Amino acid sequence: MQGISLPNSQIIDPRAYFRPAKVPQPATPALTLDSGPHYTAGMELQWTQRIRLKQGDITREAVDAIVNAANISLLGGGGVDGAIHQAAGPRLLEECKTLGGCPTGSAKITQGYRLPAKHVIHAVGPVYRDGRSGEPEQLAGCYRTAMALARQHKLRTIAFPAISCGVYGYPLDEAARIALGTVRDELPRSPRIEQAIFVLFDARALAAYEKAFKELSSSDENKK
Ligand code: ADP
Numbered sequence: 001m002q003g004i005s006l007p008n009s010q011i012i013d014p015r016a017y018f019r020p021a022k023v024p025q026p027a028t029p030a031l032t033l034d035s036g037p038h039y040t041a042g043m044e045l046q047w048t049q050r051i052r053l054k055q056g057d058i059t060r061e062a063v064d065a066i067v068n069a070a071n072i073s074l075l076g077g078g079g080v081d082g083a084i085h086q087a088a089g090p091r092l093l094e095e096c097k098t099l100g101g102c103p104t105g106s107a108k109i110t111q112g113y114r115l116p117a118k119h120v121i122h123a124v125g126p127v128y129r130d131g132r133s134g135e136p137e138q139l140a141g142c143y144r145t146a147m148a149l150a151r152q153h154k155l156r157t158i159a160f161p162a163i164s165c166g167v168y169g170y171p172l173d174e175a176a177r178i179a180l181g182t183v184r185d186e187l188p189r190s191p192r193i194e195q196a197i198f199v200l201f202d203a204r205a206l207a208a209y210e211k212a213f214k215e216l217s218s219s220d221e222n223k224k
Helices: 079-088 090-097 135-152 172-189 203-223
Strands: 051-055 065-070 107-111 119-124 157-160 195-200
Touching (some): 051 172, 065 079, 065 135, 135 157, 135 172, 172 203, 195 203
Parallel strands (some): 051 195, 065 119
């Protein structure tokens, strides 16, 4: 057969026309429990777009779950715990009585009853002593367990108060770094979570969280 001879530069490589289409890869690596094609909402966003800070009363948040700063008995107390029980009505306490308490650094979930939120995640923060008695790990444990419960219950929105920053005396700046850092680290394995909202009761708490948020996001930028 008589071939047509082309100079090398004109030889057409068919592979150039059959490149596989680029398949977009999720931003998050190794998804676990929640992996699947339907649950990509949160994954498309950076953590800085999935965490929100606001000043307000957490009992008014119409989210899938609000987190409570409870005590080990889970039988109600003052501060945000009192406000949540007040707004949820007596059936919340009835359900809490069936839970057998909760260790410090962990959390348990109930229904939300009369609250606009569907669930309450009761987290038990540490009483602050000196910061060297396991408090940072225990505080991080509250946020980690709350996020794990949110995954188990397939929640999309969750609101946190400043756990341990009231009567339990945790310094705000330190607590804000732990809270935001822990939730940021949990988000990649929680693709269903679209919004994690930190609802800070007063301007001082909001300012501390804003500062910690800026520090965390700029340290992420520097790593790039
Ligand atoms: P803890 O015993 O864990 O310190 P507190 O309830 O005393 O818990 O306080 C935790 C944080 O919750 C404090 O920053 C407090 O100002 C705040 N707080 C109190 N009431 C509310 C509310 N209704 N909504 C949001 N945050 C609240």
